[in-house]
Amino acid sequence: MEDFKDFLDAVCRFLPRATEEERAALRKELSDHLCDHAEFLEQCGVPPEEAAQRAVAAMGSAEIIGRDYNATLSPVWLLIGRICKTVSVLLILLSVGMLLNTGGNLAGNLKARFSPASYAMSHGQMLTQIPLDEKISVGRSILRCYGAGIGLDAQSEYFFYLDTVLYNRNPLQAAPQCTPLLEVAADGTVDRFGGGGGSGGAYWRQWCYALSYGAPAITVSITYAGQVTSLEIPLNWEGVP
Amino acid sequence: MKRKQVMAHTSLLVLALLSAEDMYGYQMIAALSGKLDSTFAMKEGTLYPILHALENDGSVTSYEKEAAAGKPRKYYHLTMKGKLQLREEQSQWRAYQRAVDAVVSSAVLA
Numbered sequence: 001m002e003d004f005k006d007f008l009d010a011v012c013r014f015l016p017r018a019t020e021e022e023r024a025a026l027r028k029e030l031s032d033h034l035c036d037h038a039e040f041l042e043q044c045g046v047p048p049e050e051a052a053q054r055a056v057a058a059m060g061s062a063e064i065i066g067r068d069y070n071a072t073l074s075p076v077w078l079l080i081g082r083i084c085k086t087v088s089v090l091l092i093l094l095s096v097g098m099l100l101n102t103g104g105n106l107a108g109n110l111k112a113r114f115s116p117a118s119y120a121m122s123h124g125q126m127l128t129q130i131p132l133d134e135k136i137s138v139g140r141s142i143l144r145c146y147g148a149g150i151g152l153d154a155q156s157e158y159f160f161y162l163d164t165v166l167y168n169r170n171p172l173q174a175a176p177q178c179t180p181l182l183e184v185a186a187d188g189t190v191d192r193f194g195g196g197g198g199s200g201g202a203y204w205r206q207w208c209y210a211l212s213y214g215a216p217a218i219t220v221s222i223t224y225a226g227q228v229t230s231l232e233i234p235l236n237w238e239g240v241p
Numbered sequence: 242m243k244r245k246q247v248m249a250h251t252s253l254l255v256l257a258l259l260s261a262e263d264m265y266g267y268q269m270i271a272a273l274s275g276k277l278d279s280t281f282a283m284k285e286g287t288l289y290p291i292l293h294a295l296e297n298d299g300s301v302t303s304y305e306k307e308a309a310a311g312k313p314r315k316y317y318h319l320t321m322k323g324k325l326q327l328r329e330e331q332s333q334w335r336a337y338q339r340a341v342d343a344v345v346s347s348a349v350l351a
Contacts, residue, residue, distance in 0.1 A: 011286075029266060029289060029315050036267040037285070060284025068290035072297055 003052045004034045007062055014066025017073040019081050026069060034059065105174050108201020112167040112175075116146040119165070119204045125152045126161070127240050130233060138225040140169045141176040145222070148233055150211065150240060160211045160218050160235070167202040174200040176225075213237070251283065251291050253334060256319060256327040259301060265314035266292065292317060300326050 008027050015023055034055045041051035059065065111118060129149040136143040147163035167175045211218070220231045258269050270285045295301045300323035308314040319327070 025315075026289065026293075030286065032265075032312070032314055033267045033270075033285065033289075037270075040271075058284070059286035062286070064284075065286035065289065068287065069293060072290055072294045074297075 003056045004031060007034070007056045007059065010062035011066040011069075014063055015070050015073070017070050017075050017078050019077055022073060022077075030059070030065075102172050105168075105201035106171050108175070109167050109171040109173075110201075112144065112165040112202035112204075113171075116144060116163070116165045116204070126150075127152055127158075128236055128238075130236065132162075132231075132233065134229075134231055136222060136224055136227065136229045137169070138227045139176075140173070141225060142167055142169055143222065143224050145220075145231065150235060150237070151208070153208075158211045158213055158240075159208045161209075162207045162220055162233075163204070164207065165202050165204045175202050211235075213240075250334075251287065252295060253327070253330045255288070255291060255295065255317075256300065256323055256330065259317055259319040260324065260327055263316045263318045265308060265316050268308075268314075269317075295323065298322075298326075 008030055011030060012018075012023055012027060015026070018026070034052070037055035037058060038048070038051040041054055042048055046054065127150045129147065132145055132148045134145040136145075144165050144167070145162060146165065147161075149161055151159050151161050153159055207220075209218075214237055215235055217232060217234045220233060222229045222231065254273060255269060258264060258272055264272070266288055267285075270283075270288060273283065292301065292303075296303055296317070300320060301317045302320055303315050303317050305313050306316050
């Protein structure tokens with residue numbers, strides 16, 4: 001049946017408009033025809049091999065059949081099929097993108113929950129660390145103040161730093177875009193460094209304020225999403241040169 | 242008969258065959274070769290583009306059914322639209338036949 005296969009392959013080469021289903025349907029119909037004809041010839045005493053060759057020859061030119069058949073096919077279905085395939089691929093890519101994004105959010109969120117200090121944000125030499133872990137929940141947002149201390153900047157001036165991370169209560173969702181506002185009521189100084197970063201899952205920021213040597217405490221007033229929280233943080237200068 | 246003439250009339254022949262009974266491709270070819278002898282030297286594969294065009298046009302519909310030998314085959318059925326088309330083409334063919342006959346029969350051979 002190699003003759004049949006070659007002939008059917010040749011016809012199918014001239015069917016650029018055909019969908020897979022249309023191509024398969026014509027192939028089957030022509031194959032059935034060839035089998036019927038060859039069977040008839042064999043019943044008439046023709047040897048099988050010759051019967052197959054004669055059946056193929058009786059069909060005529062594979063190119064003419066293919067071209068004539070192709071002309072009867074509407075390109076619309078093929079076009080729709082290709083559009084559907086393209087849309088499917090795009091949807092898959094979009095889904096993968098969303099999945100990866102969700103995964104990114106989850107990773108950032110978990111890091112903020114379990115290991116916030118692993119996000120490096122140092123803007124100077126850290127001299128002391130003050131134990132602190134304060135969480136401010138507003139709606140779906142959590143602003144976590146997880147680190148504070150006294151540092152020394154490049155101009156040999158002392159500063160107070162407060163490390164915060166903002167993340168969503170739902171680990172799969174992105175961190176809220178609302179930025180907290182921090183005010184320091186100690187020396188009346190202003191934020192000097194700012195800085196920070198993060199992914200869609202969590203946003204870290206180090207807030208830095210100039211500080212006079214020996215100040216006993218610092219009050220940080222955090223305004224986030226309309227909610228004001230004040231933290232009274234005692235400063236320990238022991239061991240600070 | 243030349244190929245173009247054959248092609249032009251094959252759809253009429255197909256419609257005429259299907260007016261009697263539903264048939265599949267090879268069955269139509271076998272029926273045509275039995276009725277037309279070698280006058281109608283039609284390449285068998287040319288039948289399928291014509292059948293598909295008639296199907297697109299709504300003149301025939303197709304369905305799968307087991308043939309006499311128990312093998313499933315794609316059968317074609319003449320629709321009402323196909324019957325109307327057959328009637329129209331039949332009358333056109335007869336008019337053409339009469340006109341050609343009138344001229345050919347009056348030919349004078351020296």
